[in-house]
Amino acid sequence: MFDTVIHPEADLKFTPAVAREVAPLYARVKNVVSELDWSVHAPYILEINRLKREMGAVILAHNYMTPEIFHCVSDFAGDSLQLAQQAAKTEADLIVQAGVHFMAETSKILSPQKTVLIPDMRAGCSLASSITGADVRLLREKYPNTPIVTYVNTSADVKAESDICCTSSNALKIVESLPQDQVLMIPDKYLARNIAKQTKKKILTWEGACEVHEKFTPADIKKMRKAWPDAVVLGHPECPPEVVAECDFAGSTKAMADYVTDKRPSRVVLITECSMSDNLQAANPDVKFVRPCNLCPHMQRITLPAILKSLQTRTTEVHVDAAVADRARAAVERMLAVKI
Ligand code: 13P
Numbered sequence: 001m002f003d004t005v006i007h008p009e010a011d012l013k014f015t016p017a018v019a020r021e022v023a024p025l026y027a028r029v030k031n032v033v034s035e036l037d038w039s040v041h042a043p044y045i046l047e048i049n050r051l052k053r054e055m056g057a058v059i060l061a062h063n064y065m066t067p068e069i070f071h072c073v074s075d076f077a078g079d080s081l082q083l084a085q086q087a088a089k090t091e092a093d094l095i096v097q098a099g100v101h102f103m104a105e106t107s108k109i110l111s112p113q114k115t116v117l118i119p120d121m122r123a124g125c126s127l128a129s130s131i132t133g134a135d136v137r138l139l140r141e142k143y144p145n146t147p148i149v150t151y152v153n154t155s156a157d158v159k160a161e162s163d164i165c166c167t168s169s170n171a172l173k174i175v176e177s178l179p180q181d182q183v184l185m186i187p188d189k190y191l192a193r194n195i196a197k198q199t200k201k202k203i204l205t206w207e208g209a210c211e212v213h214e215k216f217t218p219a220d221i222k223k224m225r226k227a228w229p230d231a232v233v234l235g236h237p238e239c240p241p242e243v244v245a246e247c248d249f250a251g252s253t254k255a256m257a258d259y260v261t262d263k264r265p266s267r268v269v270l271i272t273e274c275s276m277s278d279n280l281q282a283a284n285p286d287v288k289f290v291r292p293c294n295l296c297p298h299m300q301r302i303t304l305p306a307i308l309k310s311l312q313t314r315t316t317e318v319h320v321d322a323a324v325a326d327r328a329r330a331a332v333e334r335m336l337a338v339k340i
């Protein structure tokens with residue numbers, strides 16, 4: 001257990017000494033973060049990294065975090081599946097989740113003995129808020145013999161009522177791992193429809209959608225292809241199937257990042273949250289990114305000042321009822337046990 005660590009004296013000025021100390025970090029992001037923006041970010045980055053070490057904390061960051069978080073303060077960054085795996089194996093007693101609430105809850109579910117902080121409790125998700133545990137109980141009554149596969153973008157209550165979880169990385173493998181011919185995939189209707197196109201199983205779903213990915217249209221992609229005929233178009237499976245059909249490749253945020261890193265296309269359009277393009281651009285300066293910019297308002301609540309305050313005040317701690325956590329953990333662990 002740590003005592004509350006507050007450093008009111010922390011000097012958040014951009015001095016030459018600060019600039020020198022964080023110069024190696026600026027080298028990582030200088031092609032996507034202006035010098036002016038860096039002068040604001042740098043003192044926070046220095047103080048967050050100092051405090052993090054002092055407190056023995058780790059920062060787990062989702063691929064949609066902005067570059068100054070993703071590249072400069074995170075200890076581990078990745079997609080939802082990787083973050084869940086990392087939360088389970090980190091030895092740190094204090095996790096700061098730079099991501100949305102369901103990700104912090106998943107970390108807490110997998111590591112109930114650890115303190116999990118989220119820098120802004122309002123960082124929700126339109127998928128997570130589309131369904132409740134009570135809804136899942138009603139689905140269970142209606143379809144008693146149909147297994148319920150629940151996307152990790154859900155609350156602990158919803159996971160607790162489920163047979164197994166999935167992420168966009170492993171959804172097809174999870175569905176295929178089940179013996180039944182009919183499966184309920186909740187709550188993302190688009191992910192479910194995209195998976196239905198790849199399996200012989202009958203997929204039932206729920207009316208949830210990601211408010212960021214549902215905004216993309218096939219016409220958007222056609223327009224971008226016309227403007228940049230050499231571009232490779234990568235999309236997330238939370239997009240509607242008609243949008244995915246227009247993409248060259250669809251996969252989780254990790255799968256899209258791996259595509260760019262491995263194949264190094266000369267120009268890329270990412271049909272997903274646009275901070276991810278900035279993060280990949282920072283790491284792959286030779287690849288040109290077209291950035292159709294749909295931002296997730298929930299992910300954007302996580303900022304450097306919010307992370308610093310979270311560490312300084314050890315807030316806001318994520319709690320999950322122990323009985324709910326046990327049942328939710330079983331669903332997440334069943335997912336982690338499926339070989340992908
Ligand atoms: P990934 O699991 O692909 O990182 O997606 C999480 C998410 O919230 C996408 O909108």
Ligand code: SF4
Pocket residue numbers: 100124125126127128153210211212213238273296297298299
């Ligand atoms: Fe939820 Fe969509 Fe934001 Fe991901 S991008 S956290 S699915 S609202």
